[in-house]
Amino acid sequence: MAAVSAEAWFFAASVPLAYLAGIRLVSHPRLRKVPPLIPALALLILLLVGLQIPHERFMAGGQVIDVWLAPATVALGLALYRQRQTLIRNLKAVLLASFAGTLTALVSTFLLVRLTGLDWPLTAALLTKSVTTPVALALAPGLGASAPLAVAMVIIAGNLGGAFGLQLLSLGRVKTPLARGLAMGTAAHALGTATVMQEGETAGALGSVALILAALFTALLLPPLMQIF
Known part of the structure:
Protein backbone atom coordinates (compact mmCIF):
# COMPACT_ATOMS: atom_id res chain seq x y z
CA MET A 1 0.00 0.00 0.00
CA ALA A 2 1.29 3.46 -0.89
CA ALA A 3 2.07 5.98 1.83
CA VAL A 4 -1.12 7.10 3.53
CA SER A 5 -1.59 10.60 4.88
CA ALA A 6 -2.42 11.32 8.50
CA GLU A 7 -5.76 12.70 7.32
CA ALA A 8 -6.63 9.41 5.60
CA TRP A 9 -5.79 7.50 8.79
CA PHE A 10 -8.04 9.88 10.72
CA PHE A 11 -10.96 9.33 8.35
CA ALA A 12 -10.42 5.56 8.37
CA ALA A 13 -10.38 5.50 12.17
CA SER A 14 -13.51 7.65 12.36
CA VAL A 15 -15.66 4.84 10.92
CA PRO A 16 -15.11 2.16 13.61
CA LEU A 17 -14.97 4.86 16.30
CA ALA A 18 -18.37 6.16 15.19
CA TYR A 19 -19.77 2.63 15.32
CA LEU A 20 -18.36 2.06 18.81
CA ALA A 21 -19.88 5.36 19.87
CA GLY A 22 -23.18 4.22 18.38
CA ILE A 23 -23.05 1.02 20.42
CA ARG A 24 -22.39 3.07 23.55
CA LEU A 25 -25.23 5.47 22.82
CA VAL A 26 -27.83 2.76 22.27
CA SER A 27 -26.86 1.06 25.53
CA HIS A 28 -29.02 3.67 27.25
CA PRO A 29 -32.29 2.02 28.43
CA ARG A 30 -34.42 4.35 26.32
CA LEU A 31 -32.43 3.68 23.17
CA ARG A 32 -31.91 -0.07 23.28
CA LYS A 33 -34.20 -0.68 20.31
CA VAL A 34 -32.27 1.75 18.12
CA PRO A 35 -29.72 0.03 15.84
CA PRO A 36 -26.17 1.29 16.56
CA LEU A 37 -25.68 1.92 12.84
CA ILE A 38 -28.12 4.86 12.99
CA PRO A 39 -26.23 7.02 15.51
CA ALA A 40 -22.95 5.94 13.88
CA LEU A 41 -24.09 7.25 10.49
CA ALA A 42 -25.42 10.41 12.13
CA LEU A 43 -22.05 11.05 13.78
CA LEU A 44 -20.20 10.59 10.48
CA ILE A 45 -22.61 12.94 8.70
CA LEU A 46 -22.10 15.54 11.43
CA LEU A 47 -18.34 15.14 11.01
CA LEU A 48 -18.49 15.70 7.25
CA VAL A 49 -20.98 18.55 7.37
CA GLY A 50 -19.56 20.24 10.45
CA LEU A 51 -16.00 20.29 9.13
CA GLN A 52 -17.14 20.77 5.51
CA ILE A 53 -15.18 17.73 4.37
CA PRO A 54 -15.74 16.77 0.71
CA HIS A 55 -16.70 13.18 0.04
CA GLU A 56 -13.52 12.64 -1.99
CA ARG A 57 -11.29 13.61 0.94
CA PHE A 58 -13.21 11.42 3.36
CA MET A 59 -12.96 8.43 1.03
CA ALA A 60 -9.17 8.70 1.13
CA GLY A 61 -9.55 6.67 4.30
CA GLY A 62 -11.06 3.94 2.15
CA GLN A 63 -7.64 2.81 0.96
CA VAL A 64 -6.76 2.07 4.59
CA ILE A 65 -9.98 0.11 5.14
CA ASP A 66 -9.54 -1.73 1.81
CA VAL A 67 -6.48 -3.49 3.24
Whole structure:
Protein backbone atom coordinates (compact mmCIF):
# COMPACT_ATOMS: atom_id res chain seq x y z
CA MET A 1 0.00 0.00 0.00
CA ALA A 2 1.29 3.46 -0.89
CA ALA A 3 2.07 5.98 1.83
CA VAL A 4 -1.12 7.10 3.53
CA SER A 5 -1.59 10.60 4.88
CA ALA A 6 -2.42 11.32 8.50
CA GLU A 7 -5.76 12.70 7.32
CA ALA A 8 -6.63 9.41 5.60
CA TRP A 9 -5.79 7.50 8.79
CA PHE A 10 -8.04 9.88 10.72
CA PHE A 11 -10.96 9.33 8.35
CA ALA A 12 -10.42 5.56 8.37
CA ALA A 13 -10.38 5.50 12.17
CA SER A 14 -13.51 7.65 12.36
CA VAL A 15 -15.66 4.84 10.92
CA PRO A 16 -15.11 2.16 13.61
CA LEU A 17 -14.97 4.86 16.30
CA ALA A 18 -18.37 6.16 15.19
CA TYR A 19 -19.77 2.63 15.32
CA LEU A 20 -18.36 2.06 18.81
CA ALA A 21 -19.88 5.36 19.87
CA GLY A 22 -23.18 4.22 18.38
CA ILE A 23 -23.05 1.02 20.42
CA ARG A 24 -22.39 3.07 23.55
CA LEU A 25 -25.23 5.47 22.82
CA VAL A 26 -27.83 2.76 22.27
CA SER A 27 -26.86 1.06 25.53
CA HIS A 28 -29.02 3.67 27.25
CA PRO A 29 -32.29 2.02 28.43
CA ARG A 30 -34.42 4.35 26.32
CA LEU A 31 -32.43 3.68 23.17
CA ARG A 32 -31.91 -0.07 23.28
CA LYS A 33 -34.20 -0.68 20.31
CA VAL A 34 -32.27 1.75 18.12
CA PRO A 35 -29.72 0.03 15.84
CA PRO A 36 -26.17 1.29 16.56
CA LEU A 37 -25.68 1.92 12.84
CA ILE A 38 -28.12 4.86 12.99
CA PRO A 39 -26.23 7.02 15.51
CA ALA A 40 -22.95 5.94 13.88
CA LEU A 41 -24.09 7.25 10.49
CA ALA A 42 -25.42 10.41 12.13
CA LEU A 43 -22.05 11.05 13.78
CA LEU A 44 -20.20 10.59 10.48
CA ILE A 45 -22.61 12.94 8.70
CA LEU A 46 -22.10 15.54 11.43
CA LEU A 47 -18.34 15.14 11.01
CA LEU A 48 -18.49 15.70 7.25
CA VAL A 49 -20.98 18.55 7.37
CA GLY A 50 -19.56 20.24 10.45
CA LEU A 51 -16.00 20.29 9.13
CA GLN A 52 -17.14 20.77 5.51
CA ILE A 53 -15.18 17.73 4.37
CA PRO A 54 -15.74 16.77 0.71
CA HIS A 55 -16.70 13.18 0.04
CA GLU A 56 -13.52 12.64 -1.99
CA ARG A 57 -11.29 13.61 0.94
CA PHE A 58 -13.21 11.42 3.36
CA MET A 59 -12.96 8.43 1.03
CA ALA A 60 -9.17 8.70 1.13
CA GLY A 61 -9.55 6.67 4.30
CA GLY A 62 -11.06 3.94 2.15
CA GLN A 63 -7.64 2.81 0.96
CA VAL A 64 -6.76 2.07 4.59
CA ILE A 65 -9.98 0.11 5.14
CA ASP A 66 -9.54 -1.73 1.81
CA VAL A 67 -6.48 -3.49 3.24
CA TRP A 68 -8.77 -5.29 5.68
CA LEU A 69 -11.37 -6.36 3.13
CA ALA A 70 -9.44 -9.46 2.04
CA PRO A 71 -8.95 -10.76 5.61
CA ALA A 72 -12.61 -10.00 6.34
CA THR A 73 -13.66 -12.01 3.28
CA VAL A 74 -11.47 -14.90 4.39
CA ALA A 75 -13.09 -14.72 7.82
CA LEU A 76 -16.52 -15.14 6.23
CA GLY A 77 -15.18 -18.12 4.27
CA LEU A 78 -13.84 -19.67 7.46
CA ALA A 79 -17.23 -19.33 9.12
CA LEU A 80 -18.84 -20.94 6.08
CA TYR A 81 -16.36 -23.83 6.18
CA ARG A 82 -17.09 -24.45 9.84
CA GLN A 83 -20.82 -24.48 9.12
CA ARG A 84 -20.59 -26.59 5.96
CA GLN A 85 -22.59 -29.45 7.48
CA THR A 86 -25.42 -27.05 8.32
CA LEU A 87 -25.34 -25.79 4.74
CA ILE A 88 -25.39 -29.31 3.29
CA ARG A 89 -28.28 -30.38 5.53
CA ASN A 90 -30.33 -27.34 4.57
CA LEU A 91 -29.21 -26.91 0.96
CA LYS A 92 -32.72 -27.11 -0.51
CA ALA A 93 -34.07 -24.52 1.93
CA VAL A 94 -31.09 -22.25 1.28
CA LEU A 95 -31.60 -22.35 -2.49
CA LEU A 96 -35.37 -21.89 -2.30
CA ALA A 97 -35.20 -19.06 0.24
CA SER A 98 -32.55 -17.16 -1.70
CA PHE A 99 -34.43 -17.62 -4.97
CA ALA A 100 -37.75 -16.54 -3.44
CA GLY A 101 -36.19 -13.54 -1.72
CA THR A 102 -34.47 -12.37 -4.89
CA LEU A 103 -37.59 -12.88 -7.01
CA THR A 104 -39.71 -10.97 -4.49
CA ALA A 105 -37.25 -8.07 -4.42
CA LEU A 106 -37.19 -7.78 -8.21
CA VAL A 107 -40.94 -8.17 -8.77
CA SER A 108 -41.78 -5.68 -6.01
CA THR A 109 -39.40 -3.18 -7.61
CA PHE A 110 -41.06 -3.57 -11.00
CA LEU A 111 -44.52 -3.16 -9.41
CA LEU A 112 -43.37 -0.07 -7.50
CA VAL A 113 -42.15 1.42 -10.75
CA ARG A 114 -45.50 0.74 -12.39
CA LEU A 115 -47.29 2.54 -9.56
CA THR A 116 -44.97 5.54 -9.33
CA GLY A 117 -43.97 6.00 -12.96
CA LEU A 118 -40.24 6.19 -12.27
CA ASP A 119 -38.00 6.61 -15.30
CA TRP A 120 -35.91 3.68 -16.50
CA PRO A 121 -32.43 4.80 -15.32
CA LEU A 122 -33.69 5.01 -11.73
CA THR A 123 -35.59 1.74 -12.13
CA ALA A 124 -32.49 -0.01 -13.43
CA ALA A 125 -30.47 1.27 -10.49
CA LEU A 126 -33.13 0.06 -8.05
CA LEU A 127 -33.01 -3.41 -9.58
CA THR A 128 -29.38 -3.76 -8.49
CA LYS A 129 -29.97 -2.72 -4.87
CA SER A 130 -29.77 -6.19 -3.33
CA VAL A 131 -26.46 -7.27 -4.83
CA THR A 132 -22.93 -6.28 -3.85
CA THR A 133 -21.28 -3.19 -5.30
CA PRO A 134 -19.02 -5.08 -7.77
CA VAL A 135 -22.02 -7.00 -9.14
CA ALA A 136 -24.08 -3.81 -9.39
CA LEU A 137 -21.28 -2.12 -11.33
CA ALA A 138 -21.17 -5.09 -13.71
CA LEU A 139 -24.94 -5.11 -14.24
CA ALA A 140 -25.49 -1.35 -14.53
CA PRO A 141 -24.18 -0.77 -18.10
CA GLY A 142 -26.27 -3.58 -19.55
CA LEU A 143 -29.38 -2.29 -17.81
CA GLY A 144 -28.83 1.30 -18.86
CA ALA A 145 -28.33 2.45 -15.29
CA SER A 146 -25.93 5.06 -14.01
CA ALA A 147 -23.09 3.28 -12.21
CA PRO A 148 -22.88 5.85 -9.37
CA LEU A 149 -26.65 5.68 -8.92
CA ALA A 150 -26.57 1.88 -8.82
CA VAL A 151 -23.83 1.98 -6.18
CA ALA A 152 -25.87 4.50 -4.18
CA MET A 153 -28.87 2.14 -4.20
CA VAL A 154 -26.68 -0.74 -3.04
CA ILE A 155 -25.33 1.36 -0.19
CA ILE A 156 -28.79 2.55 0.84
CA ALA A 157 -30.20 -1.00 0.80
CA GLY A 158 -27.26 -2.30 2.81
CA ASN A 159 -27.49 0.45 5.40
CA LEU A 160 -31.26 0.14 5.80
CA GLY A 161 -31.02 -3.64 6.05
CA GLY A 162 -28.14 -3.47 8.48
CA ALA A 163 -29.92 -0.89 10.61
CA PHE A 164 -33.44 -2.31 10.73
CA GLY A 165 -33.32 -5.85 9.31
CA LEU A 166 -32.83 -7.75 12.55
CA GLN A 167 -35.56 -5.77 14.30
CA LEU A 168 -38.01 -6.43 11.46
CA LEU A 169 -37.18 -10.14 11.53
CA SER A 170 -37.79 -10.21 15.27
CA LEU A 171 -41.13 -8.44 14.81
CA GLY A 172 -42.04 -11.09 12.26
CA ARG A 173 -41.04 -13.80 14.75
CA VAL A 174 -38.25 -15.05 12.50
CA LYS A 175 -36.01 -16.59 15.14
CA THR A 176 -33.79 -19.34 13.72
CA PRO A 177 -30.19 -18.46 12.74
CA LEU A 178 -30.76 -20.17 9.38
CA ALA A 179 -33.74 -18.00 8.44
CA ARG A 180 -32.28 -14.77 9.83
CA GLY A 181 -28.97 -15.28 8.06
CA LEU A 182 -30.61 -16.06 4.72
CA ALA A 183 -32.95 -13.08 4.98
CA MET A 184 -30.21 -10.61 5.83
CA GLY A 185 -27.81 -11.88 3.19
CA THR A 186 -30.45 -11.88 0.46
CA ALA A 187 -31.91 -8.46 1.23
CA ALA A 188 -28.91 -6.49 2.48
CA HIS A 189 -25.88 -8.29 0.98
CA ALA A 190 -22.52 -7.75 2.72
CA LEU A 191 -23.63 -5.25 5.35
CA GLY A 192 -26.61 -7.40 6.25
CA THR A 193 -24.32 -10.41 6.56
CA ALA A 194 -21.87 -8.50 8.74
CA THR A 195 -24.74 -7.39 10.96
CA VAL A 196 -26.27 -10.83 11.39
CA MET A 197 -22.80 -12.29 12.04
CA GLN A 198 -23.06 -10.63 15.44
CA GLU A 199 -25.76 -13.15 16.31
CA GLY A 200 -23.51 -16.11 15.68
CA GLU A 201 -21.40 -17.97 13.16
CA THR A 202 -24.28 -20.00 11.72
CA ALA A 203 -26.32 -16.93 10.79
CA GLY A 204 -23.24 -15.22 9.36
CA ALA A 205 -22.25 -18.21 7.26
CA LEU A 206 -25.75 -18.56 5.80
CA GLY A 207 -25.79 -14.82 5.10
CA SER A 208 -22.56 -15.23 3.12
CA VAL A 209 -24.13 -17.94 0.98
CA ALA A 210 -27.31 -15.94 0.51
CA LEU A 211 -25.57 -12.81 -0.77
CA ILE A 212 -23.72 -14.89 -3.37
CA LEU A 213 -26.90 -16.65 -4.47
CA ALA A 214 -28.80 -13.34 -4.57
CA ALA A 215 -26.26 -11.95 -7.02
CA LEU A 216 -26.50 -15.09 -9.17
CA PHE A 217 -30.30 -15.21 -9.16
CA THR A 218 -30.53 -11.47 -9.89
CA ALA A 219 -28.42 -11.91 -13.02
CA LEU A 220 -30.51 -14.92 -14.11
CA LEU A 221 -33.95 -13.47 -13.34
CA LEU A 222 -33.57 -9.94 -14.67
CA PRO A 223 -33.75 -10.76 -18.43
CA PRO A 224 -37.05 -12.70 -18.31
CA LEU A 225 -38.61 -10.27 -15.81
CA MET A 226 -37.70 -7.32 -18.03
CA GLN A 227 -39.57 -9.03 -20.87
CA ILE A 228 -42.64 -9.55 -18.66
CA PHE A 229 -42.78 -6.08 -17.14
